[in-house]
Amino acid sequence: MPLQPWMKLLSTDDHLIEPPRLWTDRLPAKYRDLGPRIVEQARGEGQAPAEVWNYEGRIYPYIGLNAVAGKSPEEFGLEPTRYDEMIPGCYDPKARLRDMDLDGVWGALCFPSFPRFAGTVFLDGQDRRLALLCVQAWNDFVIDEWCATAPGRLIPLVILPLWDVDACAAEIRRTAAKGAKAISFPENPVPLGLPSFHTDHWDPVFTAAEETDMPLCLHFGTSGAAPKTAPEAPFAVTITLFATNSMYAAADLLFSPVLHNHPRLKIGLSEGGIGWIPYLLERADGTWERHRFYQNVNQTVRPSELFHQHFHGCFIDDRFGVEVRHHIGVDKITWECDYPHSDSYWPKSRAYAAEVLADVPDDEVHKIVELNTRRLYNLPA
């Protein structure tokens, strides 16, 4: 088997469910009732009340959206609505490590849940000072508590106060100094009401990311715009098309000034899959060759060259993507587990990875499951 027992599986895309007291334990006393806290909500007779987040009086109903690890596909439609409907590995780092051991996974980078994958829930905040404290509390939790449980195995990714670009840059530097390894950033800021990648608005963020050598991880869906074809289309259509969001993000950045102005910026396309990358790069190069002359795009560097300098992707079981890996670049591919979401194979992730990688030479497998992630996220062996 090319996936050797001594290779450590590092996942660049997992998810954690925030424990109930994450914010109440960390916010100043005057904010404890306004910051996110778990409250009960009555349901039908004979049913235990649901547990929901209350943030500034607004109710956010899904504490564990898609946190289905341990359920069979036949049960996937029912979202957990109470902590006791999830397995503890969702919200307890010690239990998470046991689940990772069971799964044959060494390391994991975890995205937020209630704050949404790029922390965009805090854009809803009426009190911006509170919102900033909430972002910092999540980051402190991840670094000081979640990842401190097993340094080197749980890899800290942080979120940003997206309404204030200077505060974003400051938060990148603050968290880098205490061990953060990656930044979650929206795949496209525009649907969130924020300036696009074609403005200079985000330059302080990109500069701070370069200086601290942390990748910007663009998880699909973080723009808030999910692929949707029709009001009555089944959700399977959206699930099938999620990667088109990552395609949008890649094309958007490749034809923007961002990568030309920030030569050391690293971009991760989190949960975006990889099998579509060769098509998109060929199409982007063809577009650039024929259509650059009359457009405000860089006239000297081909998009595929930019992609290879700046981007990396990840996959769970993208067999086609693995087969055409040399069209993508073996150095640009990382592996992900997606625990505890429905795309994950937990507790058989390692077995599935071995199967998907069965025809790949050992040295390439080692790069994909471990070495690329160590290099891109600065994780010493």
Add this chain to the structure above:
Amino acid sequence: MPLQPWMKLLSTDDHLIEPPRLWTDRLPAKYRDLGPRIVEQARGEGQAPAEVWNYEGRIYPYIGLNAVAGKSPEEFGLEPTRYDEMIPGCYDPKARLRDMDLDGVWGALCFPSFPRFAGTVFLDGQDRRLALLCVQAWNDFVIDEWCATAPGRLIPLVILPLWDVDACAAEIRRTAAKGAKAISFPENPVPLGLPSFHTDHWDPVFTAAEETDMPLCLHFGTSGAAPKTAPEAPFAVTITLFATNSMYAAADLLFSPVLHNHPRLKIGLSEGGIGWIPYLLERADGTWERHRFYQNVNQTVRPSELFHQHFHGCFIDDRFGVEVRHHIGVDKITWECDYPHSDSYWPKSRAYAAEVLADVPDDEVHKIVELNTRRLYNLPA
């Protein structure tokens, strides 16, 4: 060279520019001033007036959007605004045949321009009776005049009166009886304000398409929703992402009842490229395997199986797609020229096709450039 001189190149996606008198020559006298006609519009001093379409008093400025054949990429940004700024092959079928001969192309299926690729401009019509006559006039022009110039080489594709599903079915049967070979249909009706593929609304159209054995050709962009990331993003982003519209259309149909209820329906993904197909099918199958149980989707047929039964794609110079053709199905791939648009290699289309197909066995090349199209569009050799 695998592309042998005796193989006839058939293009499943070209475009024609409507000659100025297409509608005025065909509409009843009382409608001649309301139906589409060319009028002049003054421009800056020293410039010849622009020629624009006037339909019911509304002005449609681009007579030849992207009709750039014969120009170099450096000139692509300037849209032709007068007939004398286009080469005659755009609007004159005899000149088109000469241009095809020059290009080494034997046959071509042409989409409309002013009516938009699926005739959706006639949804703007205030007078529905006039709009129906306009649709019929375009179809009569294509069959009786454009394609009659060279039967077997110019292949008639027709448009539909999309606001009236029974009139659509009637128009399919009327035009089939006089030689039509394909139907242009929106990739997604929803952005046009029409019912989705997840309703039974379009069943009469699908039944008529099955009975007449004509493919529904879903050209990208026909939903009216172009991929767009940001107000100031260069158009190169949209061009690069066009195929995501075809990905949306494929996923939408694969998880709809349409193909289960219409087992003989054929779907063409016009100008959508092919290199993304293997990724999408693997993702659709994975979604179906894990998420079908709680959703209103067919529980027995895998999406990839449906795709192989019903769909075909086309490419211009999708080298990666050609390389992975066995993941798509060699029988499902057709070639396109895209004359007179900027994606076309005219007058070197045959030379480019030979280059792209250089590593493909002769029999597969013959299928891709000719035999598949003859079979799918019922074109006797």
